[in-house]
Amino acid sequence: MNSEELKPGFQGSTPRALLENATISVKKEELRKVLSQLKDAGFDHLSDVTCVDYPDEREFEILYHLWSHAKKCRKVVKIRLPRESPSIESVSNIWEGAQIHEREICELFGVNFEEHPDPSPLFLEDWKEIPPLRKDFDTREYVKREYYDESSSEQKEGGCFLLPFGPQHPASGHFRALIDCAGEEVTGLMLYPGYLHRGIEKLMEYRTHEQNAMLVDRICVLEPYSYELGYANVAEKIAGVEAPERAKFIRTIMTELGRILSHITWIGMMSFALGFESANRIAWGDREKIIRLIEIASGGRIYPCHFVPGGVRRDFPEGFEEKISRVLNHLQKKLVFYDDLFFKNATVIKRTEGVGVLDAKKAVELGTTGPNLRASGVKSDIRKDEPYEAYPEVDFEIVTQTKGDSYARVLCRRGEIAESISIIKQLLEKIPKGETRKQLPRKIPKRDARFCLEAARGEACFYMVGNETDKPYRVKVRGPSFSHTLMTFSYLAKGAQVADIPAIYWSLDPCPSDMDR
Amino acid sequence: MGIKHKTRARSLWVINYFTACGFIELLPWVGSGYDMERFGILAKGSPRHADVLIIAGYVTKKALPRIKRIYEQMPSPKYVLALGSCPMTGGMYWDSYSTIKRIDKYIPVDVWVTGCPPKPENIGHGLVMLMKKIENGFEGH
Amino acid sequence: MNLLKSVMGLIKPAKVIFRILFKKPMTLKFPSESLEPVKDYRGRHFLNLEKCVGCGMCSRVCPNNAIEMVKFNGKTYPQIHLGKCCFCGLCVERCPTKALTMTPEAMLSFYDKSLAIYGPSKLSQTAEK
Numbered sequence A: 001m002n003s004e005e006l007k008p009g010f011q012g013s014t015p016r017a018l019l020e021n022a023t024i025s026v027k028k029e030e031l032r033k034v035l036s037q038l039k040d041a042g043f044d045h046l047s048d049v050t051c052v053d054y055p056d057e058r059e060f061e062i063l064y065h066l067w068s069h070a071k072k073c074r075k076v077v078k079i080r081l082p083r084e085s086p087s088i089e090s091v092s093n094i095w096e097g098a099q100i101h102e103r104e105i106c107e108l109f110g111v112n113f114e115e116h117p118d119p120s121p122l123f124l125e126d127w128k129e130i131p132p133l134r135k136d137f138d139t140r141e142y143v144k145r146e147y148y149d150e151s152s153s154e155q156k157e158g159g160c161f162l163l164p165f166g167p168q169h170p171a172s173g174h175f176r177a178l179i180d181c182a183g184e185e186v187t188g189l190m191l192y193p194g195y196l197h198r199g200i201e202k203l204m205e206y207r208t209h210e211q212n213a214m215l216v217d218r219i220c221v222l223e224p225y226s227y228e229l230g231y232a233n234v235a236e237k238i239a240g241v242e243a244p245e246r247a248k249f250i251r252t253i254m255t256e257l258g259r260i261l262s263h264i265t266w267i268g269m270m271s272f273a274l275g276f277e278s279a280n281r282i283a284w285g286d287r288e289k290i291i292r293l294i295e296i297a298s299g300g301r302i303y304p305c306h307f308v309p310g311g312v313r314r315d316f317p318e319g320f321e322e323k324i325s326r327v328l329n330h331l332q333k334k335l336v337f338y339d340d341l342f343f344k345n346a347t348v349i350k351r352t353e354g355v356g357v358l359d360a361k362k363a364v365e366l367g368t369t370g371p372n373l374r375a376s377g378v379k380s381d382i383r384k385d386e387p388y389e390a391y392p393e394v395d396f397e398i399v400t401q402t403k404g405d406s407y408a409r410v411l412c413r414r415g416e417i418a419e420s421i422s423i424i425k426q427l428l429e430k431i432p433k434g435e436t437r438k439q440l441p442r443k444i445p446k447r448d449a450r451f452c453l454e455a456a457r458g459e460a461c462f463y464m465v466g467n468e469t470d471k472p473y474r475v476k477v478r479g480p481s482f483s484h485t486l487m488t489f490s491y492l493a494k495g496a497q498v499a500d501i502p503a504i505y506w507s508l509d510p511c512p513s514d515m516d517r
Numbered sequence B: 001m002g003i004k005h006k007t008r009a010r011s012l013w014v015i016n017y018f019t020a021c022g023f024i025e026l027l028p029w030v031g032s033g034y035d036m037e038r039f040g041i042l043a044k045g046s047p048r049h050a051d052v053l054i055i056a057g058y059v060t061k062k063a064l065p066r067i068k069r070i071y072e073q074m075p076s077p078k079y080v081l082a083l084g085s086c087p088m089t090g091g092m093y094w095d096s097y098s099t100i101k102r103i104d105k106y107i108p109v110d111v112w113v114t115g116c117p118p119k120p121e122n123i124g125h126g127l128v129m130l131m132k133k134i135e136n137g138f139e140g141h
Numbered sequence C: 001m002n003l004l005k006s007v008m009g010l011i012k013p014a015k016v017i018f019r020i021l022f023k024k025p026m027t028l029k030f031p032s033e034s035l036e037p038v039k040d041y042r043g044r045h046f047l048n049l050e051k052c053v054g055c056g057m058c059s060r061v062c063p064n065n066a067i068e069m070v071k072f073n074g075k076t077y078p079q080i081h082l083g084k085c086c087f088c089g090l091c092v093e094r095c096p097t098k099a100l101t102m103t104p105e106a107m108l109s110f111y112d113k114s115l116a117i118y119g120p121s122k123l124s125q126t127a128e129k
């Protein structure tokens, strides 16, 4: 790196500082230069772009969260913008995946990104108020005026209609996709998300920790446990409290169960997408066994509301450990059965092998994480790289594949089910006795914290800012499906056969509910 | 009453369009856990073939016109089942700027199923209630 | 060779599915039979009228504003709109006298939305069996 070039930039002012400090503040003019230098220095994954509104200081703060797959470390680049007519250079020419995060900020905060390839709104339609995530927009006022006032007129109707994509309907949630095709080949794909957008990040600013713990569940339908874990951890981190040891073990066990649940649901979805309905019915029947376990442990079926900041709400009931072991043994046997039925099925192999090939470099560029990235040969797993909760205590392998096609992603998930079973078994042997919940101080201190974890679909991150009140000032959620659907899927779909679209889509295992938030 | 209503109640075809998180508890019904085909319920891709619209969860402002459109395309008699608290009162998202709080302002609803999400047993209970209502001579919309 | 491999690859799943035909079915014959409810399932609330002191803690903690305090028999009691509730159980956790508890009852479907409003008298009934 050229040290002359870097000098006038940021406050640390030497290139060493650029690499050593975890957080750097830059000025607006140097943003692109600094970020591209960081990228060359190995920070190849742009995890998230976050915006925080500070109306009292009349500024927006934009944070670029970076991660280096080679060095396994994080870095934050901060930049302050004036609140009146905020404008900043787009970095989508450095990371292609930045595009989508910038588009979100542009819509929800009204920050202009210069030279952005497509700044059209993502989530909302006909929005006439001030951008909703700004602090001066009061959602409760707005809702009262709009919905609970009987005299207000009815909603205006839009004119377009939903176009189901591909030959089959995606079985989970929805978004609109327009497919351009020349014969059988897809030449272009436009995605219109936002049918499930409900502004969870805004709602969190109005609720206390306890109430938020119930709300984060609803971010992702297929795997709520990971998000609960993320919220509980970020709240503990910002308060400087550690959860009790036993609570950590319980959380890890339940999160891993959630991972198996999510992957088994996905077997059903994937086989449904391939038109192979027997496997679908059988997998969704098996799902019930794990849900039953979650129900016994937490009292809820889909949304357990089990983890809260400071621990867990319920300890394991009597004899629960044996019940888990029994189900795990059953699943282990069943996995061989699934091998014959699904994973080594000639039809499945024919439909997925060589379809939707994603090479490692492009995958990182697009912001792909989790099993989809590991299927392309990148050995990256946050559970190993920055161990959290009880993961330091267990011994497991990172499942990787090399080919990067849909079949590699299928096999990757199969490997992960097996690994998760072994992780839970190890944890059950080591689980300590003791208390399970600590009380957190009511006020959230005035600082920020970020916590990343490996959800079943990839990297999920929570960023929280406190403000000496009992409600968080800002929470930003980074869901893996946001990049997977909007960047990776549209990249892979281009040039594919129309009939392969469901196979590609479901091999990525996205969750539209997590994408829209 | 009569044979017409009896047979109608035994062949409810559902449109394969499930809005939000409520759909997850329909999976046991689609899968072999509860198996809705025993009741003559089939999931259909086209609104023209469907009798029942299941509103499975919150409806955003953006999705509402599409749901209305689907509802209008369905042939009469048609029935509507609303799952979860969200379509009923706003539920979890009662103060969200982007979701609809009362779906019955826009679409008539026949059976309300509470829960967040409703248990599969409860959904079954709702479906059986709908079937009973039709058997007792309910003409639909 | 390739052909043989693909044929074998197809026979195996078919065999597996054929074997399932002779197994006990997974399907539950709802409504005549249903799974035994889990003891601690968070279902409908139960209110003990004697224990409740009308403090309103439950209504303040509820994330969905589902609880309203109403007058009943000359005292204030919570009234729960089950159509707003998300069955999170925070109100039960917060109740200082343990007057509010949750029952595993989950069969709550209604023809009419207003039936989902459970006043103190309805809340204090035990589940009918």
Ligand code: SF4
Pocket: A218, B020, B021, B022, B056, B057, B058, B083, B084, B085, B086, B087, B091, B092, B115, B116, B117, B118, C086
């Ligand atoms: S009621 Fe609960 S499960 Fe249903 S859509 Fe609303 S938040 Fe989701």
Ligand code: SF4
Pocket: C051, C052, C053, C054, C055, C056, C057, C058, C059, C077, C078, C094, C095, C096, C097, C098, C099, C100
């Ligand atoms: S139920 Fe409990 S929390 Fe609610 S008013 Fe009665 S005593 Fe207070």
Ligand code: SF4
Pocket: C061, C062, C063, C064, C065, C066, C067, C080, C084, C085, C086, C087, C088, C089, C090, C091, C092
């Ligand atoms: S269970 Fe939760 S949502 Fe329902 S009334 Fe109690 S606190 Fe409110």
